[in-house]
Amino acid sequence: MNDMLAIEALRITIAGRNVLRDVSLAVPQGHVHGLVGESGAGKTMVARAVLGILPAAARVISGHIAFDGAEITHMSERERRALLGRGIALIPQDPMTALNPAFRIEHQIVDVLRHHFGLGRTAARAQALELMHQVHIRAPERVLRQFPHELSGGMRQRVLIAIAFACRPKLIIADEPSTALDVTVQRQVLRLIKHLQARENTAVLFVTHNLGVVAKICDTMTVLHAGRVVEEGSVEACFERPAHAYTRALMAATPRYDQPAAALAPVPEALSRDLADEATAWDARHGAA
Amino acid sequence: MALLEVQGLKLALRGHSSGLRFGRARRIEILKGIDFTLDAGESLGIVGESGSGKTSLGRTIIRLHEPSAGSVRFADREITHLNASALRGLRKDMQMIFQDPMSSLNPRRRIGPILAQPLHAFDRRTKAETVQRVAQLLDLVALPRSFAARYPHELSGGQRQRVGIARALALEPKLVIADEIVSGLDVSTQAQILALLRSLKERLGLALIFISHDLSVVRVLCDRVLVLLAGEVVEQGPCEEVFRKPRHPYTRELLEAIPLPDVDPDWLDAVAVDP
Numbered sequence: 001m002n003d004m005l006a007i008e009a010l011r012i013t014i015a016g017r018n019v020l021r022d023v024s025l026a027v028p029q030g031h032v033h034g035l036v037g038e039s040g041a042g043k044t045m046v047a048r049a050v051l052g053i054l055p056a057a058a059r060v061i062s063g064h065i066a067f068d069g070a071e072i073t074h075m076s077e078r079e080r081r082a083l084l085g086r087g088i089a090l091i092p093q094d095p096m097t098a099l100n101p102a103f104r105i106e107h108q109i110v111d112v113l114r115h116h117f118g119l120g121r122t123a124a125r126a127q128a129l130e131l132m133h134q135v136h137i138r139a140p141e142r143v144l145r146q147f148p149h150e151l152s153g154g155m156r157q158r159v160l161i162a163i164a165f166a167c168r169p170k171l172i173i174a175d176e177p178s179t180a181l182d183v184t185v186q187r188q189v190l191r192l193i194k195h196l197q198a199r200e201n202t203a204v205l206f207v208t209h210n211l212g213v214v215a216k217i218c219d220t221m222t223v224l225h226a227g228r229v230v231e232e233g234s235v236e237a238c239f240e241r242p243a244h245a246y247t248r249a250l251m252a253a254t255p256r257y258d259q260p261a262a263a264l265a266p267v268p269e270a271l272s273r274d275l276a277d278e279a280t281a282w283d284a285r286h287g288a289a
Numbered sequence: 290m291a292l293l294e295v296q297g298l299k300l301a302l303r304g305h306s307s308g309l310r311f312g313r314a315r316r317i318e319i320l321k322g323i324d325f326t327l328d329a330g331e332s333l334g335i336v337g338e339s340g341s342g343k344t345s346l347g348r349t350i351i352r353l354h355e356p357s358a359g360s361v362r363f364a365d366r367e368i369t370h371l372n373a374s375a376l377r378g379l380r381k382d383m384q385m386i387f388q389d390p391m392s393s394l395n396p397r398r399r400i401g402p403i404l405a406q407p408l409h410a411f412d413r414r415t416k417a418e419t420v421q422r423v424a425q426l427l428d429l430v431a432l433p434r435s436f437a438a439r440y441p442h443e444l445s446g447g448q449r450q451r452v453g454i455a456r457a458l459a460l461e462p463k464l465v466i467a468d469e470i471v472s473g474l475d476v477s478t479q480a481q482i483l484a485l486l487r488s489l490k491e492r493l494g495l496a497l498i499f500i501s502h503d504l505s506v507v508r509v510l511c512d513r514v515l516v517l518l519a520g521e522v523v524e525q526g527p528c529e530e531v532f533r534k535p536r537h538p539y540t541r542e543l544l545e546a547i548p549l550p551d552v553d554p555d556w557l558d559a560v561a562v563d564p
Contacts, residue, residue, distance in 0.1 A: 038475040136563045153339075182338040182502065183546040187560055190548075195562045209475065212548030216556045239552050253480035254550055255505035257532045261487070264509050266480040 002029045003066070004171045004203035005050065010063035011286070012045060012227075014055065019045050021227040021282050022063065027171065027220075030201040032194070034214035034235070037224035038250075043207045045227075047173050050205070051090060052080040068170055085116050089169040091193070093176040095156030099148040105159055106144035109166065116167050131162040135192060154185035158192065165196050172197070175207045190217050211254055215239055223247050226279040245271055290365065291326040292463060292496050293350070297359035298323040300342075300349050300520075319345045321520040322359065329463065332490060332497035334507030334528065336543070337517035343500045346517065347466045350498070351383050352376055364463065381411055384457040388469040390449035394441040400427075400452055401437030407459040426455040430485060447478035451485070458489070466498045471506060483509050504547060508532055516540050 005027040012020040020042050027033040037043045048054050050065055052075055065073045067088060075083065084090075092098040099108060109128040113119050119127065132140030135158040148156055157177060164172055174193065178186040194217055197204050206218055214221055214235065221238050223231040223246065231244040242248045252265040300320040319342050327333050337343045348354050350361055352368065360369045368379060387393040394403055404423045408414060414422070424434045430451040441449055450470055457465050467486075471479045487510060490497055501507050507514055508528050515525040516539065524537040535541045548556070 038477060183548075184338065184542060187546045187548070187557070191557045191560050191562055194557050210548070211476075211550040215550050215552050216548045235552050239550065250476055251550055253476050255480075255483070255503075255509045256549055257505040257508045257544060257547060258549065259508070260529070261509045264480055264483065266484055267477040272477075 002069075003027065004029045004068055005033075005205060006064075006066040007046065007050070008064045008066075010046070010049060010065065011061040012042075012049060012054070012058055013061055014058045018279075018283055018286070019058070019227050020049070021279065021286075023222075023224070023227065023229055024063075025222045025229070025232065027203045027205050029170070029203050030198075031219045032197060032204040032206055032217055034218035034221035035205060035207045035224065036209065036211060036214055036221060036250075038209060040226070041224040042227040043209075043224055044175065046224075047090075047175050047205065047207050050171075050173060051084065051088065085112065085169070086167045087169055088171045088173065089164040089167065091157075091160055091164045091172060091174040091177045093179055095153060095160050095180070096148065098160055099156060101148050103147070104144070105146055105148070105151075109144070109159070109163055112163055112166050127166075131166055134165070134196070135159070135162040137162075152185075153181050154189060157181065157185075157189050161189070161192060161196065165200065165202075168200055169202065171203045171205070173205050173207070176209070177206075178213060179208070179210070186213075193217070211239075211250060223250070225275055228279065228282065230275075246275060290328075291362075292329040292331075292364060293327040294362040295323055295325050295350065295359070296362075298346070298349060298356055298361065299358040300345055300354055301357040302345075302354070319520055320349065320356075323517075323520075323522055325515055325522070325525060327464070327496055327498065329496055330490075330494045331513070332499060332511045334504075334511035334514040335498060335500045335517060336502065336504055336507055336514060338502060338543070340519070341517040342520040343502075343517050344468055347385070347468050347498060347500050351385055351466055352379075353385075381460045382463045384460065384462040384465050386450075386453050386457045386465060386467040386470050388472065390446070390453040391441065394449060394452060394456075396441055398440075399437065400439050400441070400444075403441075403452065404437070404456055404459060407456060411460055422459070426459055429458060429489070430455045445478075446474055447482060450474065450482055454482075454485070454489070458493070461493070462495070464496045464498070466500070468500045469502065472501070472503065479506070486510060504532070504543060516543070 003026045007023060007025050009022040009024055010020050011022055023046060035043045035046060060073060064071060106128055110124040113124040113127050128144060129140055132143060137143050137158055178189050181189060208214060218235050220234050222229055225246050231238055231242060231247045238247060249267040249271055253267050255264055298320055299322055301316045301318050304315045304317040323346060335343045335346060349356050356369060360367060401423050404426050405419050408419055408422055423437055427434050427436055432448060432451050471482050499507060499510055511528055514528050514531050516523050518539050524531060524540045535544055
């Protein structure tokens with residue numbers, strides 16, 4: 001199968017400290033791959049490395065990122081601009097800050113379409129309306145005339161999903177796209193992403209801290225801890241037969257409404273210590289940059 | 290006897306008018322007649338989606354909002370319309386823990402003075418007594434005593450939330466209202482804070498009102514749960530019962546929308562793409 005995204009032994013440092021320690025993962029065409037971890041695990045760093053928007057202090061020490069078979073690890077600003085949107089698109093976490101509060105929705109979608117396809121105003125407008133239908137927004141004409149603050153969180157997220165799918169990209173990076181939403185709205189947004197992804201056969205790298213969301217939407221997954229891959233495989237394998245103690249501990253620490261309180265177990269301190277030691281040992285072997 | 294009795298509680302706040310309008314501002318009904326009781330040492334989860342009124346309910350009980358109708362009785366005393374000075378005495382027995390400890394802890398004060406502030410507000414203590422009580426409070430929430438000298442920004446999110454809990458417990462309240470206090474935390478930190486709250490509740494015999502959008506978290510911590518929808522209670526009862534056999538369709542919808550960490554390819558297909 002054709003890997004849309006292939007990351008190989010990616011090592012990134014910030015101010016001399018390792019933040020990604022030889023991370024490898026692959027997302028085949030048409031697959032949804034979950035990237036799971038707690039804060040500081042490096043999942044956002046992986047996403048930013050793929051998009052070429054690493055923080056200024058970050059350095060790629062070694063490793064490769066390939067998109068659709070082509071190396072993009074050190075692409076130039078020019079190459080990145082050509083790639084983003086059309087080849088790789090992003091569904092960001094916070095729909096309030098991702099949309100420009102000063103412009104109407106129509107303006108923000110039309111901009112994307114004109115930039116990437118060189119469409120004229122009228123054609124772009126018609127296309128924008130079509131996209132609103134695709135993401136099942138009711139009264140799309142009205143929504144196009146509105147400003148971001150006039151829309152609910154779920155509605156804003158639908159607009160961003162429309163923008164992400166606008167150029168029919170081959171790969172979508174979804175960065176916690178449903179985290180800020182109420183559960184009922186979250187379920188609808190996940191359903192919509194899955195629906196469009198399946199129809200377009202898009203590869204999706206789905207970044208989240210929520211194991212439940214991964215179990216429901218992903219085909220395969222990678223668990224990160226302190227910039228290291230601790231577990232990877234199909235979601236069935238990872239959830240039903242987790243190989244690593246950390247994956248098991250994360251699951252045991254996730255509250256479930258269908259289980260009594262006593263079932264919840266915090267991550268054992270000994271395990272946290274072991275994991276920290278392993279990261280230190282890794283640094284000692286590879287040297288701080 | 291119930292520690293807290295809430296009857297027919299209503300709250301109306303002045304709404305934002307859209308555009309320039311003259312005359313009286315529209316009043317929006319946030320809470321439309323809430324009834325419940327809470328016993329000493331009992332824990333109640335208040336759940337609902339955004340806009341359901343769960344935060345307003347917590348704030349009205351503790352009288353940060355003035356209710357527009359109904360009554361709140363606390364420890365057999367009518368507190369619905371107490372004036373500011375009478376409320377001050379009450380604050381000792383009812384405390385609140387806020388969602389975001391970064392914005393509820395003064396960034397320019399060290400943890401020691403932050404924890405000592407409620408003590409100074411109510412009792413005259415010698416400096417040594419205060420220092421000792423601050424140390425006790427840090428012990429209580431399992432933070433090293435040396436943290437008294439640190440600033441909030443030097444702490445992790447979980448540690449800051451422990452400070453928030455310690456501050457709420459400083460005056461040995463009978464009731465603590467916690468509003469979304471674990472929502473910003475990682476799973477492993479969240480599990481630690483939940484375990485801490487459970488043990489504190491038992492050791493100190495605290496009554497707890499735990500406001501959350503996350504029903505799974507409520508199941509871990511609470512004896513009973515109350516489900517709010519648009520300012521009204523649609524269902525309340527023991528967690529065990531409500532979560533196993535929800536009676537109201539809205540409760541059922543909420544529970545089904547929670548993605549449990551089990552692989553289930555049909556879960557997403559069960560809802561329509563069209564909202």
